[in-house]
Amino acid sequence: MAISLNPGKFGKLVDFFGGIKDIKKGTIRVLYNLSFIDDPTRIFRAIRFEQRLHFKIDKQTEHFINNAIKLGVFDKIANQRVRDELILILSEEKPINAIRRMADLNVLLLIHNRLKFTSNMERLFNSIYEVTNWFRLLFMQLNVEYWIIYFMAVIKELKESEIREILTKFKFTRRHIDSILSAYVYFSPATKKLQSSRYLSPSNIYKLLNPLPPEVILFIMANTRNNFVRKKISLFLTHYKEQKPFISGNDLIALGIKPSKKFKNIMEEILYLKLDGKIKTKEDEIEFVKNLKPELLKEEVGQKVEE
Numbered sequence: 600m601a602i603s604l605n606p607g608k609f610g611k612l613v614d615f616f617g618g619i620k621d622i623k624k625g626t627i628r629v630l631y632n633l634s635f636i637d638d639p640t641r642i643f644r645a646i647r648f649e650q651r652l653h654f655k656i657d658k659q660t661e662h663f664i665n666n667a668i669k670l671g672v673f674d675k676i677a678n679q680r681v682r683d684e685l686i687l688i689l690s691e692e693k694p695i696n697a698i699r700r701m702a703d704l705n706v707l708l709l710i711h712n713r714l715k716f717t718s719n720m721e722r723l724f725n726s727i728y729e730v731t732n733w734f735r736l737l738f739m740q741l742n743v744e745y746w747i748i749y750f751m752a753v754i755k756e757l758k759e760s761e762i763r764e765i766l767t768k769f770k771f772t773r774r775h776i777d778s779i780l781s782a783y784v785y786f787s788p789a790t791k792k793l794q795s796s797r798y799l800s801p802s803n804i805y806k807l808l809n810p811l812p813p814e815v816i817l818f819i820m821a822n823t824r825n826n827f828v829r830k831k832i833s834l835f836l837t838h839y840k841e842q843k844p845f846i847s848g849n850d851l852i853a854l855g856i857k858p859s860k861k862f863k864n865i866m867e868e869i870l871y872l873k874l875d876g877k878i879k880t881k882e883d884e885i886e887f888v889k890n891l892k893p894e895l896l897k898e899e900v901g902q903k904v905e906e
Contacts (some may be wrong), residue, residue, distance in 0.1 A: 600612060600614045600616075600618040600619070601613040602615065603751065604751060610816060612681065615889050618631055618815070622897050625652070625655055626656075626657050627649045627654050627655065627657065628656075628659070628660050628662060629641070629645070630708070632663055634666035635663050635664060635666075635672060636664065636667055636672055638682050639667060639672040639673050639675075640666065640676065640677055642664050642668075642704075642706060643681075643682050643684035643685065643687070643688060643706070645660065645664070645686065646687050646688065646697050646700050647687060647691065647697055647707065649697075649700065650691070650696045650697040650700060650889070651691060651696075661704070664704055664705070664706075668704075668705055668709070671769075674854060678768055678769045679769065679770050681684070681709065681710075681769060682769035682770065682771065683837070685710065685769075686732060686746050686750075687751075688701075689690065689749040689750055689753075690745070690746045692747055693728055694724070695724040695725065695747075696719060698716060698720070698724070698753065699716050700747075701716075702714075702715060702716035703716075708748060710765060710769075711757065711761060711764070711765055712752070713756075713757060714753065714754070714757070719752070719756075720752060720755070723752040723821065723822060724749065724752055724777060726821040726822070727748050727817070727818070728751055728822040729821070730817055730820050731743075731745050731817060731821075734817055734836070737837065741813065742773075743813050743814060743817070744778075744814060745814075746852055747778055747779065748814050748817050748818050749819065751780065751783075751814075751815075751818045752778060752818075752821075755788065755822075755875040759848035762779065762783060763780070766780075776789075777812075777860070778812045778814050779813050781811060782814070782815045782818050784821070785815065785819075786815075786818070787812060788818055789807055789808070789811070789819055790819055790823060790828065791809055793807070793823075793827075793828040793831050793832070794825055794827070799831065800874075800875050801834070801872075801874040801875055801876075802836065802871035802874045802875050803872055803873075804831050804835050804839060805835060805839045805842075805870075805871070806871075806900065807837045808832065808840075809835075816832060816835075816836070820832045820833075842867050842873060842874055842875060843870065844869040844870050844884055844887070845880065845881035845882045845884050846866075846869070847886060848862055848866075850885065850888075851865065852887065853886065854882055854888050854889065856888070865891070869884050869888075870889065888895045890902045
């Protein structure tokens with residue numbers, strides 16, 4: 600469709616292909632039968648706009664989609680283009696319906712031949728939507744790539760080798776690969792530790808979660824139905840993560856400690872004690888440093904998460 604800008608016909612709508620009729624009917628329709636052959640990524644866009652606008656792909660267009668997939672049209676385009684279209688779908692406000700539609704049209708199989716839409720995937724998508732909306736309200740300024748969390752839900756049931764195959768085939772960036780694989784590697788052990796019935800101190804929650812990308816933390820939070828685990832993650836995000844020692848490196852120098860790698864260890868130890876409520880003021884921190892035994896000034900000051 601086009602609107603004339605000529606003074607004599609200004610505002611006149613030019614609609615050779617019945618666009619207004621399709622809009623009124625809520626129909627997604629291609630203009631000719633080779634549309635998906637010319638550009639297979641239009642299949643992804645048809646699904647994305649269908650779900651965003653609550654329209655419906657017409658039967659003839661569905662037929663063209665099915666034929667294009669059977670003809671193997673995606674074998675002829677760069678995998679990065681498929682990746683980019685998938686990211687756009689997963690970046691929609693609520694991508695669950697588009698993923699379900701991709702499965703209905705056998706488009707999800709283009710990502711991997713073992714992918715299918717299941718009730719568990721639907722539950723996880725809904726949970727991610729709930730968790731990420733909560734997080735957005737609290738941390739609007741943080742740069743989190745929410746599509747990664749949904750992508751983790753799509754591939755969750757695949758083996759690690761299959762996930763690596765997808766990440767390589769579609770040429771994901773190193774940052775995205777690291778985030779997605781860390782979710783696969785750390786999800787189960789982190790969840791197990793957080794589900795522990797015994798007391799897990801704030802400092803150990805911090806040590807467990809702080810090294811992880813925010814996308815992985817939110818994925819763990821969304822994937823559990825255990826309110827006890829969600830509470831621990833919520834406390835980390837809202838209270839523990841932003842805690843810092845009162846003193847600085849300059850204070851350590853003023854106390855006679857020469858600058859070295861042990862600065863980091865001392866500051867970490869102070870932070871852990873602060874998180875656990877064992878020191879509460881700057882004066883407490885200075886007193887702690889003054890009382891440090893010589894052996895504690897070595898690289899091993901920071902402690903690992905308790906087993």
